[in-house]
Amino acid sequence: MSLIEVSNVSAGYGGTPILNGVNLAIESTDIGVIVGPNGAGKSTTLKAIFGLLRVSEGAVLLNGRDITNAEADKLVPMGLSFVPQEFNVFTSMTVEENLEMGAFVRRDDFSDTLASVYEMFPPLKEKRRQKAGELSGGQRQMVAMGRALMSQPKLLLLDEPSAGLSPRYMLEIFEQVIKINKSGVGILMVEQNARQALEFASKGFVLAGGKNRFTGSGRELLDDPEVAQSFLGG
Ligand SMILES: Nc1ncnc2c1ncn2[C@@H]1O[C@H](COP(=O)(O)OP(=O)(O)OP(=O)(O)O)[C@@H](O)[C@H]1O
Numbered sequence: 001m002s003l004i005e006v007s008n009v010s011a012g013y014g015g016t017p018i019l020n021g022v023n024l025a026i027e028s029t030d031i032g033v034i035v036g037p038n039g040a041g042k043s044t045t046l047k048a049i050f051g052l053l054r055v056s057e058g059a060v061l062l063n064g065r066d067i068t069n070a071e072a073d074k075l076v077p078m079g080l081s082f083v084p085q086e087f088n089v090f091t092s093m094t095v096e097e098n099l100e101m102g103a104f105v106r107r108d109d110f111s112d113t114l115a116s117v118y119e120m121f122p123p124l125k126e127k128r129r130q131k132a133g134e135l136s137g138g139q140r141q142m143v144a145m146g147r148a149l150m151s152q153p154k155l156l157l158l159d160e161p162s163a164g165l166s167p168r169y170m171l172e173i174f175e176q177v178i179k180i181n182k183s184g185v186g187i188l189m190v191e192q193n194a195r196q197a198l199e200f201a202s203k204g205f206v207l208a209g210g211k212n213r214f215t216g217s218g219r220e221l222l223d224d225p226e227v228a229q230s231f232l233g234g
């Protein structure tokens, strides 16, 4: 039984389906990376898992439990957390308020989690009283990831966490992703920096036209000449 299993999922935004039978499975030890061209359905796949659009066919299972079309506010207490591609922080709120928002489902004391997020992202501790909108892109991404960790997820969904970041920040974010995974959290992320991400991916998925094109370990995808040629820029 996988942590998350997406089985033959078709989904869309009301018109013709965008996803046409997508399959993937992730264990808690995995870092899964979805790559593929613009408009392939990568973000749509994450949104379908997180209950943000309607799944018309197939199923999404979390630890074997059917969560197809369950709503996000039910999924967070079940251990799912999502960092969207855009608009993933509240810019007019402080860093700390953003992080506290991430703990909204918790009834217990979350101060230890807050401390561990600050330990993971030291610049956030320094800027905890500053508005998130005043931070650099890389630091805003840290806020978004930190916010997602505050609910203590079992599976973290990340949509292009390195988008728009300098190479230095990209590496820093990837290092934190690996660290989060080592602490026992399964990761499913979409990445445009495909080569760098597939280097550390235990599972890689190439999506195109709302379908799986290639599935394998990150290394297998990197070493596949067809994948390299068609999807990784040669
Ligand atoms: N809210 C929406 N309403 C209608 N169509 C949408 C919506 N969001 C995305 N789409 C369409 O769904 C298709 C897949 O989009 P999606 O955002 O999943 O692509 P992606 O693989 O994440 O691409 P990118 O690399 O550009 O982020 C595209 O054709 C897009 O135009």
Ligand SMILES: [Mg+2]
Pocket (backbone or CB within 6 Å): 042, 043, 044, 085, 159, 190
């Ligand atoms: Mg996208």
